[in-house]
Amino acid sequence: MVSLSTLNLSQSGIHARVVYAGSELRDYLSGELSNQFALDSNDLTIKTLEKFLNDQSLLTLPDILLIEADFKGEWINVISNIKKNPLLGGMIIVLLSAFVNKDWRAKAMALKVHDFYSYPFPVEDLCERLQFLVKFRLIKPKLTELSGKVDVRYTLPAYKRTFDIITSGSALLILSPLFAVVAACVLLESKGPAIYKSKRVGTGYKIFDFYKFRSMRTGADKEIAMLSALNQYTDIEKGKSAFIKLKDDPRITKLGKFIRMTSIDELPQLFNVLIGDMSMVGNRPLPLYEAEMLTSNEWTTRFLGPAGLTGLWQISKRGKADMSERERKKLDNFYASNYSFWLDLKILLKTFPALLQKEKV
Structure with missing residues (x-):
């Protein structure tokens, strides 16, 4: 299933579009996510994700992709292709797995996804992580610029x-x-x-x-x-x-x-x-x-x-x-x-x- 949502970060005023592709973890995630996201369900799978992205314009591309890892491992090629596309390179990608697979974790990190969650995990942790990633990418696009953006300055006594x-x-x-x-x-x-x-x-x-x-x-x-x-x-x-x-x-x-x-x-x-x-x-x-x-x-x-x-x-x-x-x-x-x-x-x-x-x- 797919969930298109606008993430409203009230404290920062940042809005982000989130695309969810998968079905195994939908029931587990929907309760908490519905409290923070305006979920809009569609039939989007790992196989149709690339076509969906290719049909988007620069103005309608999502900010975050939540992708469930499929048992066949097709997610590896999909994420690899997304990373190769210069128009999609700025998106935040978080991979979700319905089961623990240590080999997949290593592959996900090699593909430089922003995070990897294996079931079971606290949904509130995922929501907090998404909020941080949006703030971090939009407010601090480069870590080297982060020190110039911190609101509170520290002076050594x-x-x-x-x-x-x-x-x-x-x-x-x-x-x-x-x-x-x-x-x-x-x-x-x-x-x-x-x-x-x-x-x-x-x-x-x-x-x-x-x-x-x-x-x-x-x-x-x-x-x-x-x-x-x-x-x-x-x-x-x-x-x-x-x-x-x-x-x-x-x-x-x-x-x-x-x-x-x-x-x-x-x-x-x-x-x-x-x-x-x-x-x-x-x-x-x-x-x-x-x-x-x-x-x-x-x-x-x-x-x-x-x-x-x-x-x-x-x-x-x-x-x-x-x-x-x-x-x-x-x-x-x-x-x-x-x-x-x-x-x-x-x-x-x-x-x-x-x-x-x-x-x-």
Whole structure:
């Protein structure tokens, strides 16, 4: 079945057309969706979806496609063809599956769909996700422009910035011999630079270059989609995760395992603290692919506090396999709303015992 609806986001004034193709999950979705969407039923299947889209003009193309994965796997070719069409490239695509199929998840991520849900999943989560995707695409079409659009600006307190400069500067001077030794060992073990640089999203969605000692083989970032089954935070029922942390990550080198277990790989971030990208204590800055997965509730709270070298997550459950995505979000949101000098000091004192991880995550 198909559902054509206008999504009314009253808070933002954004309207979006949603096309639903499928029939297996219609009864499961219709109750909650009818509260938020003006549903209009039609007989549209995965086989007729492309023809439907081809018949649309630029003014009538939908903003969001909700597509049910068919048992024969025809959805793969359909989504692939949609992605190849430059006129359809701006649409948000969310794939729904009536059953759990881990191989399909990997294929969906490879096709760069915006999300993948396997039954059973909370319909309210799907609705919230659609609202965020519409806001994110229409208000923040590029993550690199997001920091300029945030309504509330965060200013680091003077005491916190002063403490960061003194602490990070002193640590860099004291640890400079260790830096030289670790860098040499990294270069000797595998090809590639000693320092790994990646883009991270910090306070107010500010994007900056984030530094670590390289603990993985070169090109590891390109393998993340293929290794999603190892993600510590994966929720099989909901079929999505904002955070990514792999169990027994095969991309890590032998030296990399040691410097990760001892957190030596994180030391170059002292330079990020010194120049003001981060603070000594705060919420960990996220890779772009993780930041893009956060719903509106998370980015309005989590990203309006300081980004940090260590935080509540590190001292609470770092390295534990039972650390859930919801728990980590709660810790991040709590810190953003309640941080203080004494809380920062307590976190720093508890960070050192938490450095050695028992689990390989």
